[in-house]
Amino acid sequence: MQQDKHNTSHNRGNHPQRLEAKPQDTLDLREFWKTLVRHKRMILVMSGATLALALLFTLGSKNVYRATATLQIERESTKVMNFDFLELSGDIRDTRDFYQTQFELIRSRALAAQVIKDLKLDDKLSSTSPLTSVKQWLGIASKPTEPSALENAFLENLSVEPVKTSRLVLVHYDSSNPEQAAQIANAVVATFQKMNTERRINTTDDAKTYLEASVKESKAKLDESVQRLNTYSKDNGIIISNGTIETTTSQTLNNLETQRLAVETQIAEKEHIYSTLSDKSKPMADRIGVLGSDAPFLQTSLKKLNGLEADNAKNTNAVLRKQIRQLLNEIGSAIDARKQSLPSEIEALKNKKMGIHDNVAKAKSDAIREQDRFIAYGTLRRQVEINQELYQDLFKRLNQVSIAGGIAANNIAIIDDAQVPLKKFKPNLLTNLSFGALLGMLLGISAAFLREFMDDTVKNANELERISQLAILGVVPEVLNNTPSQLAQLTIKEPKSSVAEAFRSLRTAMRFVLRNDNSVVFVTSACAGEGKSTTATNLACAYANAGSRVLLIDADLRNPSLHRTLDVHATTGLADYLQGNIDTSELVQATAFSNLSLIPAGKLPEDPSELLSSPSMKALLATARTEYDHILIDGPPVLGLADALVLASLADTTLIAVRAENTRMAAVTNALKRLRQANASLSGLLLNRVALHRGGSYGYDYSNYYYNDDKQTEAGAAKKGVVTTLRSLKLL
Incomplete structure (x- = not known):
């Protein structure tokens, strides 16, 4: 069992302290349900009142009729000619944005004003909104x-509803006059179609006017840019040949580059010939062959040599060999002569290359100086090309707009005209009652x-234990239709009742708290009316x-009640004894119950706390223990009183009675704080008058447990069940 952490020497045993339970943050659906059960009467009353108001509002509202016309709105109009540049629907690329724009156009003030003007509705419009109906019901509404x-009243009755997965749109208009509803709905769709066509034609005309001005301006810019390009070309000697820009400098540079490549080729060829002629290890045919057509004598001598060598191979003789040697000497002399002339030729070619290089450098310098003129010319030429393209494009578009202005089709089509409604649209009795409920x-x-x-009254046993840090030793159910005297004697007169069982459970719990006899138990409460006297009597x-x-x-010397609840008639009591007017033989009174004696309060004194703290009170308790x-x-x-603190200090333990759903949690906390400051020993709490059938988190349930009485008849059991049901429904 739990003991208060502030207990002092008044404690009669060592008992473990209860750890403080942390509040749960989880969602408890049972607590929600119990809350609804506790306040079910208020919920039913408010539901009934709202339902009655909904009924009165429905019966008092005038009938409203709804007429509906059907439109088909295409994303783009049907194109007779495919002019993609002329997007009359604006820059709305998302289909949802496009249709939302169309819906807002239907509900625009411009359209509303046009319909009001066309149908002359200045004095025929009235709002059908619920707020207006309430004002009319109260007699405070006025016509716009x-x-x-007027536009606001018109738009309040107008609504647009798209048909899902289609391009159809329903246009509704609500009115108390069914003919007027159909007339206005048809006027809305017709006006919307007309305004859409006018808007598209106006867009085409605006585009044509703009393009005509743009074409004129573009033509002037093109002529001006061409004139500037021609003048610049003449002034700077720029020639256009086959679409290529050329000057004398560029032509000279190209010729020099060609010459340079030719000289480099000749130098490479002559160096190769010189290298081959100098290599005597190579065959004579290869050395002569490298000269090519430049040495016809050597080619002829080589053929003659080959013939002599062939004849000598067949029939050798001295004459042939002499001729061969003589021919070889002649060929060698010719090769040496040719080889000796090559270095000078190569040197001459290199000098020529240097001259070409100098000329190329000079030409490049001249070309660099001309580059700025080329850049300026290119800029002017590109400007001419841009202006020419712009002029051609604008001129083409102007021709297209001129054609499209007369053949543009409307993307709005009226599918169904609105018919005069035969049934009212609202008020709907079933819908309003359902909404009201x-x-x-x-x-x-x-x-x-x-x-x-x-x-903040006590409704949850766990929360009470957590805040008080005391155990709940018992829970006493609420008993209806009993006097205070009957309540105080239920434990003996109705031993099989749930109240008697609750106090027997409390008696058992107190036995574990006290653990010894001859103990003094002080029963109190935070405030009056919480059942402390009933608790003390039933526990006794x-x-x-x-x-x-x-x-x-x-010991309640301010408002005593035990002598009445136990039917004890006494003129003297505890106050008289403490004042010394009587002795103990006259103090204790017998009751109608065996083993139970009572000391009544006696005559009310002027200063009860002074008497209760006197030595006589301590002596009385010491004698009673024996x-x-x-x-x-x-x-x-x-x-509010000091008497309870005095009595708590004299008792071995203090039991605090708490009335469920009546005692405030703050009162319990303050009472415990005062008792702890007085070093009182606290045994625990008793939850009193718990209405289990109303719901609550008390941790006990006596309502479904009954003793099996063999003498109880079936009729008695049925009667008890009926009474329990009626009490749960608050009918008893």
Whole structure:
């Protein structure tokens, strides 16, 4: 069992302290349901009131008729000629944005003003909104006369509804006059179609006017740019040949580059010939062959040599060999002569190359100086090309717009005209009643939770234990239709009742708290009216019924009640004893119950706290310990009085009665704070008058448990069930 952490030497045993439970943050649906059950009457009342208001509103509202016309809105109009550049729908690329734009155009003020003007509706419009109906019901509504007010009234009755997965749009108009509803709905779609066509034609005309001005301006710019290009070409000697820009400098540079390549080729060829002629290890044919057609004598001599060598191979003789040697000498001399002339030729070619290089450098320098003129010419030429392209494009578009202006088709088509409605659209009795019932339930539930949030009375046993840091030793169910005297004697007179069982459970719990007899238990509460006297009396009866000698002391010297609840007639009591007017033989009174004695309060004194703290009170309790097994003190509430603190300091333990759904949590906390400051020993809490059938988190349930009485008849059981049901429905 739990003991208060502030207990001092008054404690009669070592008991473990209860650890403080942390509040749960999880969603508890059972707590929600119990909250609704506790406030079900308020929820039902608010639901019924809202339902009645919905019924009165429905019956008092005038009938509203809805006429509907059907439109087909295409993303783009049907094109007789495919002019993609002329997008009359604007720059709306998303289909949803396009259709939302069309819906807003239908509900635009311009369209509303046009329809009002065409149908002359200045004094025929009225709003059908619920707010206007309420104002008319209260007699404070007035007809709109200003143009903006007329447009607002018109637009309040106009609604647009797209048909899903199609390009159809339903245009609704609500009115108390069915003929007027159909007339206005048809006028809206016709005006919208007409305005759309006019807008497209105006767009074409505007585009044509703009393009004509643009073409004229572009033509002037083109002529001006061509004139500037021609003048610049003449002034700078620029020639256009086959579409290529040329000058004398560029032509000279190209010729020099050709000459340079030719000289480099000749130098490479002559160096190769010189290298081959110098290599005597190569065959004579290869050395002569490298000369090519430049040495016809050597080619002829080589053929003659080959013939002599062939003849000598067939028939050798001295004459042939002499001729061969003589021919070889002649060929060698010719080759050497040719080889000796090559270095000078190569040197001459290199000198020529240097001259060409110098000329190329000079030409490049001249070309660099001409580059700025080329850049300026290129800029002027590109400007001419751009202006020419712009002029051609604008001229082409102008011709297309001129054709499109007369053949543009409308993308709006009227599919169905609005018919005169035969049935009213609203008010709908079933819908309004359903909405009223739902709204009433929501308001009732909201009010229930608001009241639950604002109400800090004790409703949850776990929360009470967490805040008080004390154990709940028992829960006493609420008993209806009983007098205070009957409630105080239920433990003995109705031993099979749930109240008697609750106090027997409390008696058992107190046995574990005290763990010894002859203990003094002080029963109190935070405030008056929480059932502390009933608790003290029933607990005393429970002890007495178990065979223990019990003394019940009425120490509430300000508002005593035990002598009335136990039917004891006494003119003197505790106050008289403490004042020394009587002795103990006249103090204790017998009751109608065995083993239970009572000390009544006696005559009310002027200063009860002074008497209760006197040595006589301590002596009385010491004497009672020797004669009784249990001494119970019924005292005043803790808050506002010092008597309870005095009695708590004299008792071995203090039991605090808390009335469920009545005692505020702050009162319990303040009472415990005062008792702890007085170093009182606290045994625990008793939850009193718990209405289990209303819902709550108390951790106990006696409502479904009954003793099996063999004498109870089936009729009696049925009667008890009916009574329980009626009480749960608040009918008893």
